[in-house]
Amino acid sequence: MRLCNVGHEFDYETEKVARIFLPYEKIDIVHERAPGEDAAICTLSRDADGFLAACEVCLSGKKECASERVAGEKSKKSCELAVARCLYRCLSAITGYKSSWGILTGIRPAKLFSALSDKSGAVAAYKIFENEYLCDGGKADLCFKCAQSEKNITGINTPASFSLYVSVPFCPSRCSYCSFVSHSVENAKGIIPDYLRLLKKELEATGKVAARLNLRLETVYVGGGTPTAITADELKDLLFSVRENFDFSNVREFTVEAGRPDTVDLEKLAVIKAAGASRISINPQSMNDAVLRNIGRRHTAQQMTDAFYLAREAGFENINTDLIAGLDGDTFESFKSSLEKILALSPESVTVHSLSVKRAANITRRGEMPGESAGAAAGKMVDYARKTLEENGLFPYYMYRQSKTVGNLENVGYAKPGFEGLYNVYIMDETHTVLACGASAVTKLKEPRGDNIERIFNFKYPYEYINRFDEIISRKRGIEDYYAKHPVFDK
Ligand code: SF4
Numbered sequence: 001m002r003l004c005n006v007g008h009e010f011d012y013e014t015e016k017v018a019r020i021f022l023p024y025e026k027i028d029i030v031h032e033r034a035p036g037e038d039a040a041i042c043t044l045s046r047d048a049d050g051f052l053a054a055c056e057v058c059l060s061g062k063k064e065c066a067s068e069r070v071a072g073e074k075s076k077k078s079c080e081l082a083v084a085r086c087l088y089r090c091l092s093a094i095t096g097y098k099s100s101w102g103i104l105t106g107i108r109p110a111k112l113f114s115a116l117s118d119k120s121g122a123v124a125a126y127k128i129f130e131n132e133y134l135c136d137g138g139k140a141d142l143c144f145k146c147a148q149s150e151k152n153i154t155g156i157n158t159p160a161s162f163s164l165y166v167s168v169p170f171c172p173s174r175c176s177y178c179s180f181v182s183h184s185v186e187n188a189k190g191i192i193p194d195y196l197r198l199l200k201k202e203l204e205a206t207g208k209v210a211a212r213l214n215l216r217l218e219t220v221y222v223g224g225g226t227p228t229a230i231t232a233d234e235l236k237d238l239l240f241s242v243r244e245n246f247d248f249s250n251v252r253e254f255t256v257e258a259g260r261p262d263t264v265d266l267e268k269l270a271v272i273k274a275a276g277a278s279r280i281s282i283n284p285q286s287m288n289d290a291v292l293r294n295i296g297r298r299h300t301a302q303q304m305t306d307a308f309y310l311a312r313e314a315g316f317e318n319i320n321t322d323l324i325a326g327l328d329g330d331t332f333e334s335f336k337s338s339l340e341k342i343l344a345l346s347p348e349s350v351t352v353h354s355l356s357v358k359r360a361a362n363i364t365r366r367g368e369m370p371g372e373s374a375g376a377a378a379g380k381m382v383d384y385a386r387k388t389l390e391e392n393g394l395f396p397y398y399m400y401r402q403s404k405t406v407g408n409l410e411n412v413g414y415a416k417p418g419f420e421g422l423y424n425v426y427i428m429d430e431t432h433t434v435l436a437c438g439a440s441a442v443t444k445l446k447e448p449r450g451d452n453i454e455r456i457f458n459f460k461y462p463y464e465y466i467n468r469f470d471e472i473i474s475r476k477r478g479i480e481d482y483y484a485k486h487p488v489f490d491k
Pocket residue numbers: 170171173174175177178179180182224225226259260
């Protein structure tokens with residue numbers, strides 16, 4: 001589609017709105033009026049009474065127009081939102097699709113709700129979500145609840161607080177929707193020992209920096225990939241290296257992702273337990289075997305149930321499970337049944353994701369994009385999940401959104417009270433530093449008493465990580481440089 005932005009430069013905002021309706025289509029932006037088939041003309045003009053935002057859209061043989069007056073000397077933001085709303089109304093009328101998030105496209109809607117609520121009160125925040133962003137009341141309510149919970153969790157931060165992330169970018173096979181750098185263990189067999197050897201070196205170097213700076217470790221997350229895809233001995237070596245190199249005296253949560261149920265056995269669970277992990281995550285994504293086959297997973301729903309009971313037997317009292325709404329071949333009835341099977345296991349937390357299909361995923365390369373109606377179907381699934389999980393005592397505690405999500409939907413973590421995944425909140429809310437080790441890991445340095453954030457990127461792929469490891473270690477010096485500029489403790 002051609003997006004003609006005339007009289008303004010709200011390219012980012014208008015493209016985001018167009019993507020809600022045309023997630024996988026190429027969008028060309030021009031700054032002149034170029035009408036025609038598959039074109040949207042979004043204009044902003046000024047007159048004696050203020051500004052006029054207007055849109056005309058021609059798409060699939062249909063035409064729609066919308067306009068809105070922005071009275072008086074309103075801000076650039078008001079004009080931007082008015083143009084976005086006009087485009088949204090036209091595309092919604094043409095496609096017949098109404099997004100429950102309206103034009104709200106940011107990745108942290110709860111943070112926006114919280115900021116509005118702090119400034120003008122919760123009632124005003126609800127109104128802004130509804131009138132300015134065209135967001136429905138249910139989503140505003142979800143933001144309200146997540147904002148409350150996130151505040152309680154981030155409230156216990158100290159200026160010295162930090163979390164540690166450790167990346168194990170290997171999986172038993174590649175899921176069709178995956179856009180992560182993860183390599184299959186079969187293909188990566190030759191490099192795993194070198195990768196783990198260097199990862200331990202990076203942990204050692206990072207641990208020394210944290211100690212020199214007197215930082216206070218709050219949560220640890222070993223993720224990937226699938227950390228349990230490596231052998232029990234390799235996992236033991238890695239987890240004990242984490243313990244040896246960091247001071248665990250203030251750690252409130254230690255999570256190990258046991259992502260794929262087919263990688264979980266009693267030996268690995270015992271290793272994780274012995275290393276002191278308090279929380280694991282076993283993620284089936286669906287409990288329908290046909291759907292699991294469609295997405296390239298090699299395990300069954302029964303293997304998930306077995307892995308879950310094995311984890312209980314090994315003594316884990318805090319288990320998270322993930323589900324995805326909008327998977328290839330999944331229906332509302334089958335999603336509902338997956339959720340029921342998960343609830344029968346009584347996990348402490350359930351994270352409900354909406355399918356996000358990024359360019360790198362196999363599904364995109366094979367041209368098997370989910371249909372447009374998939375958005376409405378996935379919307380019904382996430383709404384059902386929220387209602388059912390809340391009825392079963394699991395409440396929303398964190399939320400984030402990604403680009404190109406089916407139906408422009410959200411990812412939400414639900415937990416029984418007291419079992420919220422703290423690391424999930426810290427990484428999303430950016431309220432304390434996250435030191436990250438391993439391929440594709442990103443260290444986020446947060447100013448102890450301010451909002452400044454700086455990032456240090458590790459190389460993305462395991463072979464780059466191995467070949468350019470010295471550069472990784474030298475980049476880590478940036479941590480001390482950052483804290484020299486932004487000291488934790490008053491001098
Ligand atoms: S388990 Fe996760 S990281 Fe691994 S292939 Fe699947 S989606 Fe990617």
